Each structure stands twice: as structure tokens, then as C-alpha cells.
Amino acid sequence: MSDDGTALGARLRERDLSAAPAALNLLESATVEDREQAAALLREVSPQALGGESPGHVIGITGPPGAGKSTLLSALLHAWRAQDRTVAMLAVDPSSRRSGGALLGDRARIELDAADRGVLIRSTAAGERLGGLAWPTRAAAHALAAAFDVVVVETVGVGQAETEIVDVADTVAVVVQPGSGDALQFLKSGIMEIPDVLVVTKADLGQPATRTRRDLSASLRSLGSRSTPVLAVSSLPPAQGIEELIAALAEHRAGLDLAKRRLAARRAGALTDFIAEHGARGLRELGGRQAAMDLLSEQDPGLGVPALVTVLEQRSETSGGE
């Protein structure tokens, strides 16, 4: 017997943070029974059940290794908590899966008050699916956004990773360190999509951070983006720029058509999940990607991802049986 997904979902909907660890255990599980309960859980926190989009701000934070993401997250966490906002952090670790196992090291770099019940950090290994987010991460972010004020999804990389993260986050921040030409190149060549917020770390170094910030601003302008804020921060005491970053993230969210972005994300997520389960063959049975997207866009915008997957599966069974 599995955990009762409906009950856990209802607790999250009522912003009971203590339901989160068990909810995550359920969402990560691959057994048939647990998948059913997980779908029930997600139904409880779907827009339909909530009467609108979940209130939490889902923020994707990505950047290359060594850019200072962990220290930055530590500083952000404390600043959010100082504003009395509850925070869940989903750290997706890039560890190799050669042996199947993974070392999840990120937690070690984040200073936490153990008695603080308003914070949750959960580490997961990068998915066994190539290049993707750990598959339950999307579902987890959706579910936790019902209960927490801020949900951070942290991934590693510059380039591919943030296109994945767009499917889950309301706001995507890319973090680079001074002197990193990669981000500049990726931006110019179009490998990297323009993020919602760009962050240059290690502002305490002074000149190099200022220069990198200026270069990034210039290339964003040349790409026609005048609205993307580029911020320089230092996470070491005395911290600089953290309040400004928090304001920039909040400002992006405030200017967002949230329902539209979330709906697009749910539809894209449903298709990804369907393909992971049924493969190219399943997609053919639906008449191809566009036909699938058309079908999804006909559905009630309040449905959660599992419900949308069910719609696709039912159609595929019907057409497969013909």
C-alpha cells in the first residue's frame, strides 16, 4: 500500500509544509501503485483544484560548475527567510551515473538553521534520461508551489540545461562568474536562450565582475533584449546585490502572464512525459507532435500534467486500436 496521494496533496494545498518530504518520496517513486497515488496528489494541487495557479514562485537557477551558485543560494535563502517567505529548494546534481549511484553534494554548501521549518532542501541526481531534469523534478516543483512561497530548481550547466528549466520555472536566472566568456558566446550563438535574469557572481572582485556585467549587457542589447536585468552580486560577507536580485526576480514574476506560461509548461511537460513512457511509436499513434499539441490545447486549462497525459494515452489507445 502506498502513501495516500490525495491526503498529501490536500495537505500541500492547505500549505502544510510538513507534508512535503512524504510527497516528494511519492513523486520520485516508479512503482505502479505509487505513480497512481502521485497522480492523485497532483490532481489535488492542479489549478482546477486550487481555483487558479499555485501561488508559489518557481525560480530556475542554472549556471556552470564553480560559478558560485551554492553560495548565492545560501545568501538568497537567508534573505527570503528574513522576509518570512517559505522556501523549497530542489537541487539537481549533475553527478555521473556510471555506477548508477550519485553523490549529492550541494546541500553541504548551504548554511541552514536546522530548527527552521520554513525551508526544505531536496537533492536529486540528474535524470537517467540524457540531459534532462530528474524526471520527478517538474512534478515536485508544481506540487511544492502550492505550499511554499518560493520554489527554487537548481541545475548545472550553460546551454541546454536552461531550455529544460523553462518548462518548469516561472523565472529563469542564469548565474555566471566574472571572466566567463562561455555565457557570452552561448548567448551570441543562440545556443543559450535569453534568460529572464542574468547574475554575475563574485562582485567582491570588483573590476572583473563589472566588466563581465557590462559585456553581457552589451550583447543582450545587440540581441535586441533591453529588458533582461544583469546583476552583480557577492555572497561573501558583506553580501552585495542580494536584495536587488530578489527584487529583480519578483519584478519578473509580477510582469509575467503566469497562467499562460504555466499552461504552456504543463502541456510541454505532459508531452515529454508521454514520450518518455510510450516513445516515438506512441507519438506516431497520436498523429505526430503537432497533433498532440493541438489535442492538449483543447483541454481544460486547469488540468494537471498527469490528467493531460491520460488524455494523450486515451487518444493513442483509441487510434492504436483502429
Place this chain on the structure above:
Amino acid sequence: MSGDQAPRLEQPDRPWMMRTYAGHSTAKASNALYRGNLAKGQTGLSVAFDLPTQTGYDPDDELARGEVGKVGVPVVHRGDMATLMDGIPLGEMNTSMTINATAAWLLALYIVAAENQNPPTPQAELQGTTQNDIIKEFLARGTYAFPPAPSMRLIADMIAYTVEHVPKWNPINICSYHLQEAGATPVQEIAYAMSNAIAVLDAARERVEAAHGDDEDAARELMGQVFGRISFFVNAGVRFVEEHAKLRAMGILWEELGRERYGVTDPKHLRFRYGVQVNSLGLTEAQPENNVQRIVLETLAVTLGRDARARAIQLPAWNEALGLPRPWDQQWSLRIQQVMAYETDLLEYPDIFEGSHVMDGLVAELLEGARAEIAVVAEHGGAVEAVPYMKGALVDSHRQRIHRIESGEQVVVGQNRFAETAVSPLTDDAEGGILVVDPAVEAEQIEAVRRWRSERDQGAVDAALADLARVAADEASRENLMIPTIAAARAGATTGEWARTLREVFGSYRAPTGVGEASGHETPDAELTELREEVSRLQERLGRRPKILVGKPGLDGHSNGAEQIAVRARDAGMDVVYEGIRLTPAQIAASALQEGVHVIGLSILSGSHRELIPAVIDALRAAGVTAPVVVGGIIPDQDVAPLKHAGVACVYTPKDFDLTQIMRDIVELVGNDSASGNGATMPNGNGSAADNAAASNGSGSGSSAHVA
């Protein structure tokens, strides 16, 4: 030296300085121990501080729980230092202090104790060493307190202060000792110690140049003095011929470094001076009496050739892998030194390896390897920036060492070969042949520090700490931190107050764990392959990959064991959450809950397991986590039953060297635990109906493992 010299010295050399690393319980008890050791013929002191003192916490701090007086003596204020040195004239003593993050503070207390002794000793006459090597604390030993940059500033300030005011003091001992304990090969030990010295000397050179910018000669002279005050603290393993070559190589590199990088010319300043504690990593719990011959051979490594002989030696005790040594065990180690120095003919000859092709060849080989590795560290931006790289390399070397022992390629007599043994009469007594610190010590010390605080001039302490904070925050002023530190010591501030004041300005820090960087098993052997298959089967049943939390509660920074367990668990196919050292029971419980782990592994080497393990288990169960707990560390036999009674599923000690077997046990434990439906049965604090509906899962689905 020429080849035609006489085979004997005209006068035998004077013996090296003989010390014993000692201290426990209280300043008073340790003072009695020191006086006893000196009466037995010991010629210098080596102070072991307890972990709260080393990491800057007072005995009544939450993090100090279980650690007070365990691995050394607590020194909380100038009164404790006065008691510790009572009746030992400091003008005549040579005192080595194993102290790093809080070295400036303990030196200040020592200076104040000396000026208050009767007769007083001015600081200019004090002789001794503060270990003060923070980089190796980040790499291997874990008793750091502040982030790297302010830590280096403190060290540079201490060097500047002592060169001027305490000229016979060695302000820093660059330690390769702990690198070997963490698994370093001889090449790594040489290269990382030298890189570390370069980082320290570069920081000192900045001060020197700032002070004498216009006067090049004065700057060069002062830099020579600084260089001459840097000494080393090395290790020696049982492969004693190669180990001796290592020390010769270090001497050559040191002189080269002084001449080429820092323009030092005075031969006196260029001399490679080192003290030594021989290897503890290779000491076994199985048939511990064999450690005596290991210690003797290791001592030969640092005494055999006159050109690379140690200045000071301290030897571990035969029973270190069992627990804390007793005075008699330490006496035995002192007697080894005395037999070597006074009975043998070791000190009667010039360097006996001069002209040896074999020794020269070994040295050349090590030099080549070390130069290459020093270059790699330099490419990473120097020792401070390269800490993650070096840490990863050490974890990896240690992993390979363990693998060689497991496979039998590296023989450890009494452990993986010749394991048959008769019962040892040495470990027969009630305590199992070790020293057990009276658990009442902690309460006494808490009481004592509270009394001290209530009886001192609080206004003077507040003013002194405010001044310390001011100087710490204003680096540009170039005021030396030693000045307000000594003033705070005089005023009666405590170790915890001094460190807290600086933490508030500098911020706190967590060092890299190295486990992420360590590579995996290149070619898994049959046993590991089989284990991975077992883990995959378990994953099918649980619904997600088995997840383990590896935690180090308390202040103990010796993380080698925990790191190796973490790496092996990963190699076995588990998801591993490892957060590094110095965690409170509440932090471990919060991580276990949030991460949804299936099993928790705890490692403690400081002897505080009796207090800390039950505290962690209580915290876990209070958080609603029912996952099984296993424990590894230096756990005496008689403590195993109480730990199991407290709820520990398995206890591992150094004799359990087969990590794959430990993993097999853990996988089985998780399997049984999930099959017994133990998951998710504990209601949490909220106790809602929905919560209790989250029923146990007898079918073996582990989705809800251990948290409700």
C-alpha cells in the same frame, strides 16, 4: 659534504626533542600529566586541545556537546592556560601546540600566562610552535573556523607579530602529516605541503613589502627571517626507506624555494626544519601490539639519515585505533624514542646515505613527481584556490589505498594476512586497554566557564571584543589582529567569545568534501558488480534508488572514513547525501527527513559517540524518521552494546576494512527494513488524520520510506 670524511662524528649529535601529544579532561589533569611526562625524560611539551577549543566554541555551546575534554584539554580563558602550565617555567620550556583556526588566540593566552607566571617570562623569550596550518584543515583535519581569506590574514598577522615580538616562536608548522593520514602518496604529501607553504609565504611577503616598500635590503632581510621561522610537521609511514627519501626531497625543494622564489641567501634561514608524528593511519585495531614495531620502523624513517633528521619527534601510542591512550601507553612510546637516541649508535655518524645511488635515485624520482604536482596546483591558482582539487585527489588516493588493502595487494599483517591470533593480555582490563574520560568533566567545565564569566570585569571584556571586531572589519588599516587578541586574552574573554566575534565579521565556512571530485571504481570487481545488481533489485522494490545519508555529528573533523563510505556507496549504486563535518543532531535529522533517505550512516572518531549517537537517534525519531542507523568510528568493544540498545543497527570499527562488505550489510538492512513495513508508520508532530492515513507499506513499496 665531501666523500672522504671520517665514518664517525667527533661528538655524537644531541638527541632530537622528545614530546608526547597529550592533554585530556581538564587543564588541571593535563598539567599533572605534563609534569609526569617531563619527569620521565620528555624534553618538550605537545599540547592536545579538545575539539571545542580547536574550533572556537565554549564548553556550554550546543556544538561542544559530548566533545569537552575528549581528544585534548579544554582551554577557555587565561585562567585555564595558567593552570595548564602551572609549575612549568615557560622561559625554559619548548611547547608545541596543535592549534590552527584559533592559534592566534591560544598563543595570546600563552603569552599572557607567561607574563603572569612567577617569575614572569617576557614574550621575547618564549619558545615553541603553533601549528596554524589552515589549508590542511580545509583538506584533511576539519578544525577550521573562518573562510580561507580571513584565515590566511590571521596567519600572516601572527607571522608578522612573532617575527618582531616573539622571535624564537615558530608561528606556523606546515603540515604534511595530515595529508598522509588522509591518504596522500609521498609525491602528494611533498607537493601539497610545499604549495601550502608558498601560499603562506606569498601572503607574508605582501606584508613585508608593504612594510619596507622603499628599502629592498631591509625587505630581503626580513623575508629571510620569515622564511627561517617556517617549520614543517611531517608524517612517516611504514615504508620507511621511501619515507626517508621523501624528507630528503623536501629539504632540497625547500632550499630551492627559498633561494629562487623569495631571494633568501642565509643558509641558516634555508634549512628545512621539521617535527614529526609518525603514521596513525597504518595502525591497526586488529592485533594492536603489532603497532609497536610499526612505530619503531617509522621512527627510523625520520632519524636514520643525519641530513634529513627530525628536530622533534612525538610518537603515537600502540592502542590509538582502539581509543584514547593511557599514560602508560604514552610512556611506552616515549621509551621507544629514548632507546633509539640513548642506546643505539644512531647519533654517532655523519649522514649514512651520502653517496647512495639508491637513495639519490629515490629522491630524484620523488622530486620529479612533486615538481609536476606543484605545477598543477599553481595552475589552479595556488593552494587556497586549489583546495577542492587537492581534496578530490586525496580522497581518490585514499580510495585506491583501501582498494589495495581489500584486494590483498597491500599487506597489513594481522588484518588482511596472518589474522589468526591468541587473546591479547594487553586489552583485557575492564576499559579494554584505553583511557575513558569521565563523563562528568563536561558538566564541570560548563559550570566553570559560567562562573568565570560571572566573576570577571564584563565591561573590559566587551570593550576588548569590540576593538577586536573593529580591527577585523577594517583590513585596510593593516592593524595586526594579534594586538586586540592579546588584549582580549588579558581582559578575560573566552575562546568561544573570541571566535564568535571573528565569525560575525568574517562569516562562517564549510570546506569542500572532496567526494564529488573523487573518481569511481574504474573496473568494478565481481563483488561490486554483484552488489550493484542487488542495489538495482532493491531499487525496483523501493520504487526509487536507495538513498543514504552519511553524517558526521559533533566537532570531529576527521572525515576520511565518512568520505570513503560515501564514495563506496555511490560506487555500489546508491544515491548519497554527504554534508561534510560538524553537524548537530538536529541538522542530521532535518537532512534525513527532507532528503527522504532509506538509511543513515554516522561516523565519529573523537570518542564522543556515547553522547552524540543517542542524541542523533532521538532527534531522528522526533522528526518522524524511522530509517535504520549504522555507526562507524573508533568505538571500543564495551560501547557497542549500549549503542545498539540506543537503536543503532550496526557498528563498524577500523577492523572492518572491507567497505564492500559494509555496503552489502547496509543494502540488506534497507531491504529488510522496507519489507518489514517499517516505513511511514511514525506520525509526525502534526498528527493529522491524513497523516495517519499514510499507512505503512507492507508490500515493499518504498515510496514513503521513513517519513510521515
